[in-house]
Amino acid sequence: MDRNFPGDVRGAGPAVTPGFSPDWLTLRESADAAARAADLLDPLLAALPDTSLVVHDLGCGTGSMARWLAPLLPQPQRWVLHDRDPGLLARAAANVGVPAEIRAGDLTELTARDLEGASLVTASALLDLLTAEEVDALAEACTGAGCPALLTLSVAGEVGFTPPDPLDAEFSAAFNEHQRRVTGGRRLLGPDAAEAATAAFVRRGAVVHRRDSAWHLRPDELFRQWLRGWVQAACEQRPELLPHAADYQRRRLHAEVVVGHVDLLAIGGAPCSTDSGPG
Template identity: 40%
Template sequence: MPPSADALFSDQWLTLREPADHRARDAQLTHAADRWLSRRATPVRALEIQRTLVDLGCGSGSNLRYLAPRLHGAQHWRLIDHDAELLAHARLRCEPLVSADGQPIHLETRELSLVDAWKHGLQGADLVTASALFDLLTTADADALAETCHINNCAVLFALSVDGHIRFHDASGAPLFSDDDQFMLAALEAHQRRDKGSGSAMGTQAPRHLRESLHRRGYHVREATSPWRLGPESLPLAEALLAGWRSALDEQLPQQSRRIERWHTQRLEGLMREQLTLTVGHRDLFATPPESDGVGAPA
């Protein structure tokens, strides 16, 4: 969570988190997606056949910047976001990209809400991707997305879904979990699951629900952990993250403001003095549709 709800999708926040996101992602699932896309194309001139990839909630294009240079073959990317300004940033920053084998990247942008995205934005997709998105959505949203992907017979690669595993570590690397940590992190999880406008958000249950929803539709699913590990080199991101947590806690527990401020100050000082590091857990998921006949399925 960034410094404020209004900043959740700001270009500044997305830029701040991009290096940590890219370090955290599981490379093996990206390799699996690359192999699946190559095998999905016809065997003759397979790498010259353009794949269609959809990036949901693309923001300023971080997910595309990670994936496009790691996937082989010609790629047509359909970038979907509700924010026209972020879509413009994404196009500007991503137009110079080429694929892993030097083929062109074609970009298309669509200004759509997420609900409209899976109603109107997934047609012809080979792979649907998203990053750091699903904690904000409802279980009904996730089921609707899984069903639309199934109807369109496309694979999915969803990265960096928060899983609730947050720990501070001392200088030796030993995890810390004081009473205050336990209290604050439980309150944060409750805040994440608050109604964002269309029902209770999935919060840290998003990885589990996505996995189960895809399994019910016959998808072959692989998962991997992708935690942020924030040390001195990531202090600006850690500071922004803790500021966002403090704001969320003040909303969730206004009667505990003194305890929240004390905890925030102690943990921030520990990070600034390089006495603490911070791990924030995420999970990545790659799933292939049942019609794949085993292409890209896990061993």
């Protein structure tokens, strides 16, 4: 995720380092909105009931998903906003523009019962912070609740600079290793999250639509903050890159970059609680 930075944790679970910045979420909101795969809306709308909707947004942050999606849904809506951070939840509920309820808690413990009555589950930049087991449990909860799931902006592990630099590949590989790191005893999926989520939903009989949703960044404040965090994470993973970091970052400040993400829409399926786990 590019949530990596500055500390964007989105309420993923107890072992994720806390302290993400609402300012970072606000800064990235327009890039997120531009990147999300709008062509998933047609199959999504076809799968939703004609009646009023109840939308559960997991790891809602400041509410950017609701601000993007709610105006695109024709039905009356009520949103249920989930996050670990009560301050973010209050901020989101006051600014999403639709009736909203807030629920603070650990997203990795959600079950179908928690999503009972949901018409749709959404999440943005969340899957890559989860483990394979947690993604499997999320698929179980969504299919058990009998509702579609729109899971956007999962990091894809692809970063392309223009013009290129000889160190791009090394920093990119180190960053992807950082995304797959073990933290608090949890092995994060990082760039493998979209594949894991697709497999988890397909195992349960769901149809999964997948689309690219890359950021296209030019030099501005979002780009500068993203680049600083990206380089920092790479160096944390591979300290041997530290002597090159300052010069490399300075060279990259005037580049353009495409940061790969993936959007998934899972429709249908049924829970399979007898599974022994992902695999």
